[in-house]
Amino acid sequence: xxxxxxxxxxxxxxxxxxxxxxxxxxxxxxxxxxxxxxxxxxxxxxxxxxxxxxxxxxxxxxxxxxxxxxxxxxxxxxxxxxxxxxxxxxxxxxxxxxxxxxxxxxxxxxxxxxxxxxxxxxxxxxxxxxxxxxxxxxxxxxxxxxxxxxxxxxxxxxxxxxxxxxxxxxxxxxxxxxxxxxxxxxxxxxxxxxxxxxxxxxxxxxxxxxxxxxxxxxxxxxxxxxxxxxxxxxxxxxxxxxxxxxxxxxxxxxxxxxxxxxxxxxxxxxxxxxxxxxxxxxxxxxxxxxxxxxxxxxxxxxxxxxxxxxxxxxxxxxxxxxxxxxxxxxxxxxxxxxxxxxxxxxxxxxxxxxxxxxxxxxxxxxxxxxxxxxxxxxxxxxxxxxxxxxxxxxxxxxxxxxxxxxxxxxxxxxxxxxxxxxxxxxxxxxxxxxxxxxxxxxxxxxxxxxxxxxxxxxxxxxxxxxx
RNA sequence: GCGGACGUAGCUCAGUUGGUAGAGCGUCGGAUUGUGGUUCCGAAUGUCGCGGGUUCGAUCCCCGUCGUUCGCCCCA
Numbered sequence: 001x002x003x004x005x006x007x008x009x010x011x012x013x014x015x016x017x018x019x020x021x022x023x024x025x026x027x028x029x030x031x032x033x034x035x036x037x038x039x040x041x042x043x044x045x046x047x048x049x050x051x052x053x054x055x056x057x058x059x060x061x062x063x064x065x066x067x068x069x070x071x072x073x074x075x076x077x078x079x080x081x082x083x084x085x086x087x088x089x090x091x092x093x094x095x096x097x098x099x100x101x102x103x104x105x106x107x108x109x110x111x112x113x114x115x116x117x118x119x120x121x122x123x124x125x126x127x128x129x130x131x132x133x134x135x136x137x138x139x140x141x142x143x144x145x146x147x148x149x150x151x152x153x154x155x156x157x158x159x160x161x162x163x164x165x166x167x168x169x170x171x172x173x174x175x176x177x178x179x180x181x182x183x184x185x186x187x188x189x190x191x192x193x194x195x196x197x198x199x200x201x202x203x204x205x206x207x208x209x210x211x212x213x214x215x216x217x218x219x220x221x222x223x224x225x226x227x228x229x230x231x232x233x234x235x236x237x238x239x240x241x242x243x244x245x246x247x248x249x250x251x252x253x254x255x256x257x258x259x260x261x262x263x264x265x266x267x268x269x270x271x272x273x274x275x276x277x278x279x280x281x282x283x284x285x286x287x288x289x290x291x292x293x294x295x296x297x298x299x300x301x302x303x304x305x306x307x308x309x310x311x312x313x314x315x316x317x318x319x320x321x322x323x324x325x326x327x328x329x330x331x332x333x334x335x336x337x338x339x340x341x342x343x344x345x346x347x348x349x350x351x352x353x354x355x356x357x358x359x360x361x362x363x364x365x366x367x368x369x370x371x372x373x374x375x376x377x378x379x380x381x382x383x384x385x386x387x388x389x390x391x392x393x394x395x396x397x398x399x400x401x402x403x404x405x406x407x408x409x410x411x412x413x414x415x416x417x418x419x420x421x422x423x424x425x426x427x428x429x430x431x432x433x434x435x436x437x438x439x440x441x442x443x444x445x446x447x448x449x450x451x452x453x454x455x456x457x458x459x460x461x462x463x464x465x466x467x
Numbered sequence: 468g469c470g471g472a473c474g475u476a477g478c479u480c481a482g483u484u485g486g487u488a489g490a491g492c493g494u495c496g497g498a499u500u501g502u503g504g505u506u507c508c509g510a511a512u513g514u515c516g517c518g519g520g521u522u523c524g525a526u527c528c529c530c531g532u533c534g535u536u537c538g539c540c541c542c543a
Contacts, residue, residue, distance in 0.1 A: 416504090
């Protein structure tokens with residue numbers, strides 16, 4: 001096919017010529033050095049075992065989301081650049097996205113997150129959608145950066161968003177969904193914690209309590225976000241750098257450190273204790289506790305990177321010392337829909353990545369052993385059995401089983417070995433004997449036991465096992 | 468974008484103070500041709516990541532490059 005393109009390119013348009021020369025370049029090069037078999041940097045190939053795990057993760061995600069009444073949606077992976085410029089954070093868009101210009105001169109981005117997309121979709125049908133609106137999706141997302149543990153260039157993310165509820169009921173439900181996902185994967189509440197904070201509270205702390213200006217608030221917010229990752233002395237030095245000399249003289253650094261020490265709502269500085277957001281956080285934690293979610297903690301240093309969060313934010317943390325990290329989170333973003341020129345809409349949501357989740361499950365040994373979808377591996381015994389076995393194969397499939405046949409012509413032992421190494425549970429033998437008698441040997445490959453039955457009996461046995 | 472480590476058979480890795488390489492596992496075949504996962508015998512497979520330099524000679528030394536990985540930046 002490559003050669004055909006090259007040969008026929010002579011009389012084509014310039015565009016086609018350029019394409020053809022590109023193709024011929026790689027074609028010639030391929031003769032010198034072998035093509036790489038590696039997937040694109042930071043992206044993954046999914047062989048059946050990997051895909052099976054992914055299907056399991058997605059399946060649990062779907063089940064939980066739908067259990068709370070969320071409906072699945074989807075959207076194109078490409079979005080216009082402008083969608084991200086307003087609220088995502090400039091650095092993320094400029095340096096960490098896949099951006100290109102299409103043939104019509106449009107600036108296109110491979111979506112790095114789903115929130116702007118779902119906001120766009122909801123804004124587009126702002127008037128005709130029914131609220132409360134519950135939406136979820138499992139999009140693949142791309143970010144341009146150096147891959148490291150838990151962070152690849154392409155990943156999939158469960159996105160759950162609740163639109164149209166201004167009260168804490170929304171936070172309560174969304175965090176319940178997040179918690180239910182963790183429970184559904186078999187994790188216990190002592191393995192993770194749910195950290196809560198409020199952007200409004202942090203703003204009040206910095207504005208009203210410390211008396212900072214707008215720019216200082218923003219910079220300090222980013223610094224607080226990093227607090228747990230940098231040495232204490234460095235945090236102090238950088239905080240000092242944000243404050244003016246007179247602010248430092250007033251002892252703002254000390255007040256900051258004192259305030260951030262609060263590990264519970266009751267430990268907040270008196271001036272903040274009566275703030276509206278404190279009452280909200282308290283109310284929310286009470287509701288969550290009443291729902292059996294006992295692993296919630298308040299954390300004033302919890303910021304989350306996005307600028308679009310407006311109020312309560314939360315994160316799920318892995319408590320394992322080996323993997324002590326933030327896994328995923330979300331919060332309230334009431335101002336995003338309004339960017340599309342329609343009336344604002346209160347929204348709470350979260351996003352949960354497949355890579356960090358898989359790391360968590362692996363760390364806590366929560367990954368199930370997944371079996372292939374094939375119910376029966378058929379071992380052909382004797383000569384010319386392939387053709388003679390077809391009727392039986394068709395019957396089994398007709399009766400609802402997934403049946404793979406070993407058409408290699410190898411001896412029975414090798415065929416069984418193949419079946420076992422593929423992880424299929426049953427082997428079924430088909431030879432002259434079986435075709436004459438209508439009784440087939442069904443071998444349980446896990447136990448090694450073997451029984452003779454009619455096809456109907458075999459089908460019901462296998463179906464019973466499958467349940 | 469920055470720094471460290473690594474890159475030898477399908478996989479995990481050893482090795483050569485520079486003379487073109489091995490082990491285990493796996494794969495394939497066999498142990499009187501209808502029964503695996505524990506045995507025994509046998510076999511195949513490497514441009515020692517790629518390019519360049521030094522050298523009589525490089526998988527080993529030097530430079531570059533690509534890739535993997537850990538961390539930083541940043542964080543969805």
